[in-house]
Amino acid sequence: MTIAITPTQAPVAVDEDKCIAEKGCTVCVDVCPLDVLAIDLVKKKAFMQFDECWYCLPCETDCPTGAVQVSIPYLLR
Amino acid sequence: MKRIDLQYDLVVIGGGTGGPMAAVKAKERNPQLKVLLVDKANVKRSGAISMGMDGLNNAVIPGHATPEQYVKEITVANDGIVDQEAVMAYAAGSFDMIQELDRWGVKFEKDETGDYAVRKVHHLGSYVLPMPEGHHMKKILYRQLKRGRVEVTNRVVVTRVLTGADGAVNAVLGFDCRTADFYVIRCKAAVISTGAAGRIGLPASGYLMGTYENPTNCGDGHAMAYHAGADLANLECFQINPLIKDYNGPACAYVTGPFGGFTANSKGERFIECDYWSGQMMLEFHRELQSGNGPVFLKLDHLAEETIGEIEHILHTNERPSRGRFHEKRGNDYRSEMVEMHISEIGFCSGHSASGIHVNARGETSVKGLYAAGDCASVPHNYMLGAFVYGRLCGENAAEYCDGRNPLAVDEDAVEAERARIAAPLGRGDGLTPFQVEYKTRRLVNDYLQPPKITRKYEIALRRFDEIREDALQMSAANPHELMRAMEAHSILDCAEMAARASLFRTESRWGLYHHYVDFPERNDADWFCHSLLSKGADGAMSLRKKAVEPYIVAIDEQERTAYQRLRVAPSAAAA
Ligand SMILES: Cc1cc2nc3c(=O)[nH]c(=O)nc-3n(C[C@H](O)[C@H](O)[C@H](O)COP(=O)(O)OP(=O)(O)OC[C@H]3O[C@@H](n4cnc5c(N)ncnc54)[C@H](O)[C@@H]3O)c2cc1C
Ligand code: SF4
C-alpha cells in the first residue's frame, strides 16, 4: 500500500521578508513544544512542517523580528 | 540509529514544571550529584506552563487557609479516596514554596498591605492566588536551572525506565526526535514528571493537538511507569474539564469568579454554586446539557467595562494567550455575549483530578529509585504549586537515595529489545501512519470510554484496542519526527487500555462524572471505599487490586463530607 499525502492549510505563517534564519536564527524552531517548525534549507527561512499546533504562541512571542503569525487551526476556529 | 551512552546519578524525565524543580532541589541537596534533565521539547518553553500561568489554584497561605483545612477540602472534593498524608505533604510545603518562588522573582498579586491577595473559588476555603504577570514562569525556572548547574538534554523522548536485578532503577532509554539517535542513560534514580496523559481522548473539533493539556503530554510517563512495574492509582477517576467549546482551553471560572463571572445555562442562570472543578461539578454540567437547558456558558456580559478589561488582560496574555484571537475571529466579545462551553474529552491528570503513578508522601513510586511528581503522579488536585512542591520532595529524596548506591549492570537484552522496538517504524517503507493509529485510538476512546460508562461499551473498546495494537506493529515513520508520533501512539494505546480496565474494575459510581458508571449507578462505600491500583501482572497483562485508604490524619465530619454533593443551586435560589 502506498502512503498518500493530504494537504492542510498550516496555521502558522512566517513572513519571509522578516525571517532572519539565513543569519543563523532558529528561535521559533527551538521553542516549539510540538517540534513542528523547521528551517527550509534551500530558502533559508522558517516554516511549519507539520500541522500539529497547540496554538500556544512561544514561536510568535520569542521571534526576534516578529516574523511569525499563529492563527487558530481551521478545524477549531 | 546511532547509540549514545551516558551516565548520571539522577535523571529527571520531563522539564516542564515539577521536573526543573526536582533537578534544582536535588543539586541543592547534593551539589556533587550528576543530574540530567531530559525533555522531549525544549525546557525553555515546555509543558503546561509554556507561556505562563494565570494564578495558583491551591495556595495554602497562613491567615487565609490552614494545611488541615486544605486536606479536608481535597478529601471531600474526592469523595474521601485520598492518601491524606500525601495531600498534607503538599499543603505543609505550599507556603514555603510560594515564598521561594517570590524570592526567585515570580510576581503574585498582593493587596495594599503587601499580603497575598487570596481569592475564594473552592467550596469551603480560600486558595486562589492570581498571578497577573504569570507569563514569566518558564524564564524564572530556566534561570534556576542555570544557577544550579543542572545539565539539560532537549528533544529526547524517553520511552522506558529499566530496573536491575534488585528491582531498582538503573537506566533510562529514549531517542532524539530530530536525529533518531538512541539514548541509553545509566543512572541510580529517576524522577518522572511528564505531565498529564492529555491525548487519550479526541477533542470534539477532530484536531489531534487541540487538547486542553499541552499535547506533548500524551501519557508517555504513565506508560513507562507501567512497563517498569510501578503501580498506578485510581485511573478510573478521569480528568474531564469544563472548557471553551472548540478552543478547548479553560473558560476560567477561577480567574473570572472572583470578579463576578460564573458558569451559566442558556438562560443565563447560575446552576452550580461552586465553579471549582470537581467530578460532581462536571456531573451537574452534564445534567444541565441533558436537561435541555444547554448549552452551558461562561457569563461575563453583566460585568462593568473596567472589570471585563481586567479579565481580558489576564486571560489574553498569560497561560493561553491565543484565547483572545479565538474569540475575535468569532466576534465573541465578553461584553455582549456569553462564551459557549462544553465538556472535554477524557484524560489522566492528578493536577486537576486524582489519578496517576502511585506515590507516597515522599514522592516514591512502588519501584525502588523511581519517583514521580506533578500531573502524572497520584496526589489529587495538585495543580502547578503541587508539581513544584512534589518536584522538590522528589528531588531531595532521590538525591539522598543516590548516596551510597553504586550503579548496577544494565540488562543489554532489554536495551536491545527497546532499540529494536523504536527502530522498527523507521525501517518500514510503508504501513499505517502514526496519525492514523493515534486518530483511530482516540476516536474510539470518545465513542466508548467517555462517561457515562457502560460495561458493554467498555468491553467493545478493549477488543478494538487489541486490534489496533496489532495494527500498530505495522506503523511506518518517514522521519524522526513521525517516529516520535509513532512511539506516542503506543503510549496512548497503553493509557486507553488502562482507562478502560480501571473503570471496569470499580463496580460502583464515584467522583461525579469522572466515574459515572451506568451499570452501577450508586456509590458503594462498603465495597469501594478504597484506592484501585493497576500494574503489570506476572503474565504481562494489566492487573488490578484494591488498596485500603490510609488512616485519616485530619478528621472529616458528616456535614463537611457531603459538601461537594450539594453543588446544584436550589431551584428557588436559581430563580432569584
Ligand atoms: C491550559 C492550562 C491551564 C492551567 N491553569 C492553571 C492555573 O491557573 N493554576 C494552576 O495552579 N495550575 C494550572 N494548570 C495546571 C498546571 O499547569 C499543571 O498542574 C502543572 O504545570 C503540571 O506540571 P508537570 O511538571 O506535571 O507537567 P508539565 O509542566 O506539563 O511538564 C511535563 C513535561 O514533560 C515533558 N515530557 C512529556 N513526555 C516526555 C517524554 N516521553 N520524554 C521527555 N519529556 C517528556 C514535556 O515536554 C513537558 O515539558 C493548568 C494547566 C493547563 C494545561
Ligand atoms: S524566530 Fe523568527 S527570525 Fe528566527 S527563524 Fe523563526 S521566524 Fe525566522
Ligand code: SF4
Ligand atoms: S503555536 Fe505553539 S505549537 Fe504552534 S507552532 Fe507555535 S510554538 Fe509550535
